[in-house]
Amino acid sequence: MKAKRILAIVLAVLMVAALAACGAKTNDSNSGTASADSGKKADATGGSVYWLNFKPEIDETLQSLAAKYKEAKGVDVKVVTAASGTYSQTLTSEMDKSNPPTLFVIGNQQGVKDWKDYAIDLKDTAIAKELNTDAYNLYDEDGKLVSIGYCYECYGIIVNPDLIEKAGHTMDEIKNFDGLKAVAEDIHARAAELGFDAFSSSDMDDSSSWRFTGHMANLEYFYEEKEAGGWTECPASLTGKYMDNFKNLYDLCINNSLTAPADLATGGHDAENEFKTGKAAFFVNGSWEYAAVSEDVPNATMIPYYCGVEGEEKAGLNCGTENCWAVNSKVSEADQQATIDFMVWLVTDPEASATMVEQLGIMPYKSAAKSSNGFLNDAAKYTADGCYVMDWATNYQPNVDEYRAALVAALNQYNADQSDDNWAAVRTAFVDGWAQQYAAING
Amino acid sequence: MKKGLFKNPLRRWGWLFLGPVAAAFVIGFVWPFIQGIYLSFCKFRTTSDAKLLPTIGESLFGNYQKAIADPSFIHSFWYTALFALVSLILINVLAFFVAYLLTQGIKGSNLFRTVFFMPNLIGGIVLGYIWSMIFDGILSHFGTSILMESKYGFWGLIILMCWQQIGYMMIIYIAGLQAVPEDMLEAAKIDGATKSQTLFRVIIPNVMPSITICTFLSLTNGFKLFDQNLALTGGQPFIIQEGGSVIKTTEMLALNIFNTFYGSNAASQGTAQAKAVMFFILVAGLGLIQLGYTRKREVQQ
Numbered sequence: 001m002k003a004k005r006i007l008a009i010v011l012a013v014l015m016v017a018a019l020a021a022c023g024a025k026t027n028d029s030n031s032g033t034a035s036a037d038s039g040k041k042a043d044a045t046g047g048s049v050y051w052l053n054f055k056p057e058i059d060e061t062l063q064s065l066a067a068k069y070k071e072a073k074g075v076d077v078k079v080v081t082a083a084s085g086t087y088s089q090t091l092t093s094e095m096d097k098s099n100p101p102t103l104f105v106i107g108n109q110q111g112v113k114d115w116k117d118y119a120i121d122l123k124d125t126a127i128a129k130e131l132n133t134d135a136y137n138l139y140d141e142d143g144k145l146v147s148i149g150y151c152y153e154c155y156g157i158i159v160n161p162d163l164i165e166k167a168g169h170t171m172d173e174i175k176n177f178d179g180l181k182a183v184a185e186d187i188h189a190r191a192a193e194l195g196f197d198a199f200s201s202s203d204m205d206d207s208s209s210w211r212f213t214g215h216m217a218n219l220e221y222f223y224e225e226k227e228a229g230g231w232t233e234c235p236a237s238l239t240g241k242y243m244d245n246f247k248n249l250y251d252l253c254i255n256n257s258l259t260a261p262a263d264l265a266t267g268g269h270d271a272e273n274e275f276k277t278g279k280a281a282f283f284v285n286g287s288w289e290y291a292a293v294s295e296d297v298p299n300a301t302m303i304p305y306y307c308g309v310e311g312e313e314k315a316g317l318n319c320g321t322e323n324c325w326a327v328n329s330k331v332s333e334a335d336q337q338a339t340i341d342f343m344v345w346l347v348t349d350p351e352a353s354a355t356m357v358e359q360l361g362i363m364p365y366k367s368a369a370k371s372s373n374g375f376l377n378d379a380a381k382y383t384a385d386g387c388y389v390m391d392w393a394t395n396y397q398p399n400v401d402e403y404r405a406a407l408v409a410a411l412n413q414y415n416a417d418q419s420d421d422n423w424a425a426v427r428t429a430f431v432d433g434w435a436q437q438y439a440a441i442n443g
Numbered sequence: 444m445k446k447g448l449f450k451n452p453l454r455r456w457g458w459l460f461l462g463p464v465a466a467a468f469v470i471g472f473v474w475p476f477i478q479g480i481y482l483s484f485c486k487f488r489t490t491s492d493a494k495l496l497p498t499i500g501e502s503l504f505g506n507y508q509k510a511i512a513d514p515s516f517i518h519s520f521w522y523t524a525l526f527a528l529v530s531l532i533l534i535n536v537l538a539f540f541v542a543y544l545l546t547q548g549i550k551g552s553n554l555f556r557t558v559f560f561m562p563n564l565i566g567g568i569v570l571g572y573i574w575s576m577i578f579d580g581i582l583s584h585f586g587t588s589i590l591m592e593s594k595y596g597f598w599g600l601i602i603l604m605c606w607q608q609i610g611y612m613m614i615i616y617i618a619g620l621q622a623v624p625e626d627m628l629e630a631a632k633i634d635g636a637t638k639s640q641t642l643f644r645v646i647i648p649n650v651m652p653s654i655t656i657c658t659f660l661s662l663t664n665g666f667k668l669f670d671q672n673l674a675l676t677g678g679q680p681f682i683i684q685e686g687g688s689v690i691k692t693t694e695m696l697a698l699n700i701f702n703t704f705y706g707s708n709a710a711s712q713g714t715a716q717a718k719a720v721m722f723f724i725l726v727a728g729l730g731l732i733q734l735g736y737t738r739k740r741e742v743q744q
Contacts, residue, residue, distance in 0.1 A: 089705050096489040114488065265588040266579045402706045406689040409681035412590055425683045432687025440711070 047331075047338030049077040052094055052101035054087035055323070057288070061359045065352055069345060075338055085206055088401070091115075095328075102331050102339040106138060106147040107322030108395035109234050113441070116140045119326035120336060122148055127325075127343045130365045136321045141233070147324035150347070151360035154317040154379040155215050155286030156302045158293065163187075163196055163281040171301070177245075177308040181252055187281060188256035199252075200280035201259040204412055205267030211284050212250065212411065213404040214394055217430070218318055219305040220246045221393035234396040236438050240431035245307035247423065253284060254415060261415040287361050287375035294374060302375040304382070304390065316382035317375075320392025323360065399437035406433050483507070483716040496713070506717035516718060518690050519699040526597065526695065527665030530604050534661045535654070538609045542616030543642075556617065559610040567607075571674020574603045590679040596693035603671055608664065612657045619653030620646065648740070655737040662733055666726045669697035678702070696722055 053062055059081040066077035080101070082090035087105070094101055095118060106115050122128050122145040131137070136149025157180075161171050167187045173179045184198040191197040202212060223242040225231045254261040258280055259269050275283035276296040283289070293300050304315040327339050346352050347365040354369035362371045371377070383389055397403050410429040414422040478490070483506055487493035496505050510516055541559060545552040562570070578589040578599050589595045623646055631641045647654075672678075678691030678698060694702065700722060704715035 092489060092705070096491055260586075262586045262588075263583055265590045266575060268576075399706065402689075402702070405678075406681055406683060406687075409590075409679050409689070409691075410683050412588075413680060416587060416591055428685065428687055429681075429683045429689070432685070433683070433689070434687070436687035 047334030049342045050101045051079045051103040053081045054105045102335045106326040119146045120329040132366045133364045147326040149321045151363045152321040153287045153361040154319040156317040158283040177306040180306045184256045197258045199257040199282045200271035200274040201269035203267030209408045213407045218394040222390045225393045237435040238431045249307040265412045290373045290375045302378045316387035316389045317379040318390040403437045483720045506713040509714045510717045523695045530665045538612035542613045546620045562607045563611045567670030568674045571671045593692040596676040619650035623649045
């Protein structure tokens with residue numbers, strides 16, 4: 001009987017030991033900064049950095065930069081990337097953990113509204129002193145510098161000039177919407193004979209729809225903003241005055257394309273590849289595509305969204321950013337300092353900033369590397385020629401995910417059947433949806 | 444003396460064996476559940492700084508009022524109810540039919556059982572994407588897509604769920620069918636019962652326990668469905684209402700709660716939480732009612 005009792009005790013001890021082992025294991029995998037923390041305790045001055053990144057395409061670069069920084073300065077940098085389109089979910093849950101991100105992204109006014117209490121005032125910090133412009137910074141209504149831009153980008157219509165010439169046209173013909181329309185429609189009409197088409201596919205799945213609901217929609221917002229003399233905060237409603245111009249360009253895009261409009265809803269056409277392989281002459285996208293595109297289309301250039309607005313011959317590209325750093329106000333001061341040091345290193349170290357610039361676009365910092373991105377240089381050229389920059393009024397989209405989802409659904413119906421009724425629904429989602437989402441957030 | 448020796452250690456050390464499981468249950472289920480209920484009365488951005496509604500001058504049930512006033516929630520409720528009902532009937536009838544066939548001694552029935560069971564092993568998101576490709580591959584010939592009409596989305600999801608769940612329910616039914624006593628069947632045969640009489644009067648009353656469990660599973664599965672819904676249609680198509688608000692016609696309850704939680708502002712996270720609590724009460728209540736109802740029809744041997 002005694003043996004039984006001993007056996008019971010042994011088993012119980014074993015079970016507790018096993019549980020303890022499990023517990024230790026979960027701790028490890030749950031918080032990658034656990035080791036950094038213990039390091040911190042040993043060295044009271046050193047903090048650690050945890051960057052919650054929102055662009056999957058630059059994850060690899062950031063991981064290697066983090067490793068380099070650790071090598072150079074001995075400070076732990078953890079970079080976690082949220083899966084495409086899930087940044088706000090990831091941020092919400094990460095912020096709740098005991099090791100929240102020290103560095104995260106607040107990319108637009110909506111983000112400022114949601115997260116300003118979690119961000120320190122960056123005014124007069126070491127990183128703010130490195131900036132060469134204030135244009136890409138975000139402030140809250142009290143004038144607190146919530147987040148600062150670390151790069152800016154541009155978008156528009158990417159063109160393959162070689163194909164335009166092959167079709168018997170020149171780039172000089174495309175100086176406004178009429179020119180663009182004439183060229184695109186001519187190419188589309190002769191697509192079979194030429195072996196390529198005008199526009200690459202404008203898929204409406206999640207991996208592509210933002211090019212239209214986020215980017216192209218900007219032309220409507222921008223001209224409204226321009227007329228209103230600039231927006232400083234999200235307007236409660238839109239007038240929809242330039243919806244016809246949006247329709248002009250959107251129609252041109254879906255009706256003169258490799259893919260029939262009705263087939264766009266579920267996507268899967270890989271517009272980038274269509275452009276790279278010379279199957280399409282136009283590709284609606286942004287400067288971040290330069291690296292991917294320039295290898296196959298070395299002459300690729302970017303033109304503004306021509307949409308039939310008066311005076312658009314003087315339009316430039318859409319320049320702006322959603323890449324804005326914010327530093328968490330709810331972590332230790334040592335961590336905040338370590339984070340700011342890391343940011344400064346990223347924008348001043350020649351090698352690190354060169355890597356960042358190559359991936360992200362121009363960095364608006366005094367000592368950052370210069371960009372070799374052809375599209376961004378196009379943007380600079382337009383500005384130098386006295387054209388107006390179309391800023392990213394899109395960043396004001398209220399409740400952006402829901403707003404865009406409704407727009408996608410409406411555009412899907414319209415793509416399948418381009419009737420006036422369906423366009424009216426697009427207009428409702430575009431204009432009234434804005435007011436509705438604005439009220440949902442602020443009401 | 445002997446008895447005492449055997450009993451005492453159990454009495455003394457029983458908590459050591461129960462403790463870990465109880466702790467895991469509390470940490471993994473009871474505590475989040477209580478916190479979830481608490482949060483449904485709060486306004487919060489992250490769960491660690493939730494504020495009770497009365498402390499910020501709103502009514503305690505404010506989140507619940509907002510949830511009920513939300514037309515998309517009501518729509519998704521009826522849509523989910525319809526879906527659960529249709530899928531419940533189809534899945535169980537087909538699963539029973541397949542199980543019945545495969546217990547008739549057809550050649551290679553083991554192979555069929557395996558093949559029918561396999562879809563159940565694929566994750567919901569993957570299935571959703573695979574089936575959206577299949578459906579669109581067909582529908583694109585007609586110049587449309589599953590995202591275009593609510594009825595495509597509805598039946599698409601039904602087909603997907605049938606495909607996934609029938610195999611699983613079939614296994615349960617096969618086990619039930621094999622447990623029907625041989626002598627009872629023989630007696631029925633000797634009494635001159637026809638095949639259908641045997642089926643309805645003898646077999647089905649005897650597999651009632653399996654029917655209970657299968658209907659319970661498919662009913663709650665239907666209500667809790669999330670990933671397949673998200674991946675297949677994501678709620679599309681939307682009805683764009685006057686004034687810009689939208690109703691996502693193929694959005695089910697769980698997806699509606701998810702979208703409310705992540706969709707907009709801090710106030711709506713409390714609303715989503717309130718929806719989730721109502722959702723729990725609904726699913727639990729339905730499950731219990733259904734269990735009670737089918738239990739009564741089980742025969743004791």
